[in-house]
Amino acid sequence: MFIRICRSASAALALIVTAAAAAEATDTAEPQEIEEVIVVAHPLSGEGLSQASDVLQGAELERKLAANIGATLGRQPGIHNAQFGNAVGRPVIHGLGGPRVRIMEDRIDALDVSVTSADHAVTVEPFIAERVEVLKGSSTLLYGTGAIGGVVDVHTGRIPHTVPEQALSGGIQTRYETVNDGRSTAAKLNGGGGNFAWHLDGTWKDADDYRIPGFAESAALRAAEEEEEEEEGEEHEEEEEARRRLPGSDHDTSSYAGGVAYVDDWGFVGLSVSRITSDYGLPGGHGHEEEEEEEEGEEHEEEEGNPLLDMEQTRTDLELGVKDPFGPFTSLNLRLGINDYEHQEIEPSGEVATDFSNEAWELRGELVYETGAWAGAVGLQHTDREFSAIGEEAFVPPVDSTDSGVFWVGEREFDNLQLETGLRLGRVSHDPSVGSDEDFNTYAASLGVVVPVTDLLKLSVLLDVSSRAPVAEELYSNGPHIVTNAFEVGDPDLDEEQATSLSTTLAYDSEAFGFALTLYYTEFSDFIYEQATGAEEDGLPVFQFQQEDATFIGADAEVTVNVASWDNGYLALRGQLDAVHAELDVAGNDNLPRIPPFRYGAGLTGKWGPVRLNLDYLRVTQQDDTSDFELVSPAYEDLQVQLDADIPTEVGVFNLFVKGKNLTDDEQRIHTSFIKEFAPAPGRTVEVGASFRF
Numbered sequence: 001m002f003i004r005i006c007r008s009a010s011a012a013l014a015l016i017v018t019a020a021a022a023a024e025a026t027d028t029a030e031p032q033e034i035e036e037v038i039v040v041a042h043p044l045s046g047e048g049l050s051q052a053s054d055v056l057q058g059a060e061l062e063r064k065l066a067a068n069i070g071a072t073l074g075r076q077p078g079i080h081n082a083q084f085g086n087a088v089g090r091p092v093i094h095g096l097g098g099p100r101v102r103i104m105e106d107r108i109d110a111l112d113v114s115v116t117s118a119d120h121a122v123t124v125e126p127f128i129a130e131r132v133e134v135l136k137g138s139s140t141l142l143y144g145t146g147a148i149g150g151v152v153d154v155h156t157g158r159i160p161h162t163v164p165e166q167a168l169s170g171g172i173q174t175r176y177e178t179v180n181d182g183r184s185t186a187a188k189l190n191g192g193g194g195n196f197a198w199h200l201d202g203t204w205k206d207a208d209d210y211r212i213p214g215f216a217e218s219a220a221l222r223a224a225e226e227e228e229e230e231e232e233g234e235e236h237e238e239e240e241e242a243r244r245r246l247p248g249s250d251h252d253t254s255s256y257a258g259g260v261a262y263v264d265d266w267g268f269v270g271l272s273v274s275r276i277t278s279d280y281g282l283p284g285g286h287g288h289e290e291e292e293e294e295e296e297g298e299e300h301e302e303e304e305g306n307p308l309l310d311m312e313q314t315r316t317d318l319e320l321g322v323k324d325p326f327g328p329f330t331s332l333n334l335r336l337g338i339n340d341y342e343h344q345e346i347e348p349s350g351e352v353a354t355d356f357s358n359e360a361w362e363l364r365g366e367l368v369y370e371t372g373a374w375a376g377a378v379g380l381q382h383t384d385r386e387f388s389a390i391g392e393e394a395f396v397p398p399v400d401s402t403d404s405g406v407f408w409v410g411e412r413e414f415d416n417l418q419l420e421t422g423l424r425l426g427r428v429s430h431d432p433s434v435g436s437d438e439d440f441n442t443y444a445a446s447l448g449v450v451v452p453v454t455d456l457l458k459l460s461v462l463l464d465v466s467s468r469a470p471v472a473e474e475l476y477s478n479g480p481h482i483v484t485n486a487f488e489v490g491d492p493d494l495d496e497e498q499a500t501s502l503s504t505t506l507a508y509d510s511e512a513f514g515f516a517l518t519l520y521y522t523e524f525s526d527f528i529y530e531q532a533t534g535a536e537e538d539g540l541p542v543f544q545f546q547q548e549d550a551t552f553i554g555a556d557a558e559v560t561v562n563v564a565s566w567d568n569g570y571l572a573l574r575g576q577l578d579a580v581h582a583e584l585d586v587a588g589n590d591n592l593p594r595i596p597p598f599r600y601g602a603g604l605t606g607k608w609g610p611v612r613l614n615l616d617y618l619r620v621t622q623q624d625d626t627s628d629f630e631l632v633s634p635a636y637e638d639l640q641v642q643l644d645a646d647i648p649t650e651v652g653v654f655n656l657f658v659k660g661k662n663l664t665d666d667e668q669r670i671h672t673s674f675i676k677e678f679a680p681a682p683g684r685t686v687e688v689g690a691s692f693r694f
Helices: 002-024 058-064 069-073 219-231 288-295 472-476
Strands: 053-057 079-084 088-093 101-105 131-136 150-155 168-177 182-193 196-207 211-215 243-245 251-264 267-281 308-323 329-346 352-371 374-391 399-413 418-432 438-452 457-468 478-481 486-489 497-509 513-537 540-566 569-584 599-608 611-620 636-648 653-661 685-693
Touching: 053 058, 058 069, 069 079, 069 088, 069 131, 069 150, 088 101, 088 131, 088 150, 399 472, 418 472, 486 513
Parallel strands: 101 150, 486 540
Antiparallel strands: 053 131, 079 088, 131 150, 168 182, 168 685, 182 196, 196 251, 211 243, 251 267, 267 308, 308 329, 329 352, 352 374, 374 399, 399 418, 418 438, 438 457, 457 497, 478 486, 497 513, 513 540, 540 569, 569 599, 599 611, 611 636, 636 653, 653 685
């Protein structure tokens, strides 16, 4: 795999050189940037960050919108989707996911329970996002131990910062998908006058079980089960396998929110309240219940259907922004998020198996300063969480957790480079209802440089050291979790996870040609991971949280070439690839579970007046660097094509689009998914939609 990483970097450079030659032959091409990089999630953004980052907004965000935030970002270079059916998806950045990627809404943590288990949805709604920003790599300086792998920040605009120029603006969008009879509608409305501004939004989504190309259970798993039966001398009995549709992949979600702000010359103060409710099925392997009942001498009664998760959340956000508050500080920002979350996991019989609740709040304060040659920010952050799970699948006891930290980041401009540095100190505490309290001291420090090699070419290098405290689930889990087909066991003796990371990004941007290439190397001490042990408990395979040293090395790249332009039109080509190799410092099998495979892709964008065409091809290679008791994920191809058109009117702009996804109808086993052997991604689908903006 290490050789593959090197080949990936070489391929990226070759792609860049080839594209550059093509770009030099095109002098009239219209400018087409790879991504507009506006990183509001980070206070340092002068000439660009030393940290790899990107942003989705506008037409690009609308084109990539999907049912969850993981699927929305899952085709970005260096980002994969930890899929669990259609309703659940969490981003995996540079091979790191779960509690190492912090997902935020307007710079405050999502405050849900999506890190507790792979089947728990992220409550941040991509359909109401104005902009989605991603910081790739350690962001612990600004956002604490939950950001050792990266940050995804969804900006909603629910608390206005300014009074809009128009008295009323907004939009509505509706979509339909053939693969699951899925329907979605999202609407926004903004307004204001005098010193007041307000915002309203709502989303409604529902879908049936989605179609798949073949069986729900993978061929590799079916073969392994048949082989096991033969070894045990049992006669193999053909069972009625789920196929053509994935049971438990249906969902029904709605959300609504309102916000208001008072704006004056000194700054603003605002409040927003949002609520989201969702009922979604839980696909995957749930067949061990029958085995357990038979072992206990009970007669198994067949229950039709899959388990259901019924979730609701109410969140309140307050924000204060003050211009030039005092001394050398140019701005003060205070944010408070208060969240009340709960969900029930319901058996097919209608019986409630487990109740989850999470009452949490987070306070964040930042002072941005300019003094002498230095500029930057100082701040504090505190998160308080009261989590409980009650019921037969309560594999984690109730735990009260706090995470506090203070930080400083600064930058200084020199004649030929920009220097960035910072420091964070924090403390994490866990107080479980059963077991001993655990306290951890955390730290982070970084040093980065941005060097403008030429007016168009920029080199960025970042070195950082950081630590992460174990989350409650890693410490205290001890019980069956049938939804994920696992008996999960934590370790209360886990230590802090420590990482030293070096990353470099080379970026070029001209009218005819642009590219970005990122290489990264991270060395972990006491890396925490969940590994299948081969044992069984309550008829379920045992997964144990444990620690070993580990190394991650990888590369991601994208390139855009503008091959032609004309009046009110252009044609551009793009390419991308990403690869990551992760290994443990152990004898024998040193592969980590659920590490993304190497993938590469190409695309085309064209515009003819009001009509746009986007074509994206992605090749995901076979992942055979597997850990113990993990099956190989076969390669697949994914072709997407979208055609859309803007129709201006006197009162606004209509947009109509049609999009084909997975047009190859390949069986896609996403290796980062905990249930990839039971739940492939959707098959071929056509999506049609319309929107109106005014």
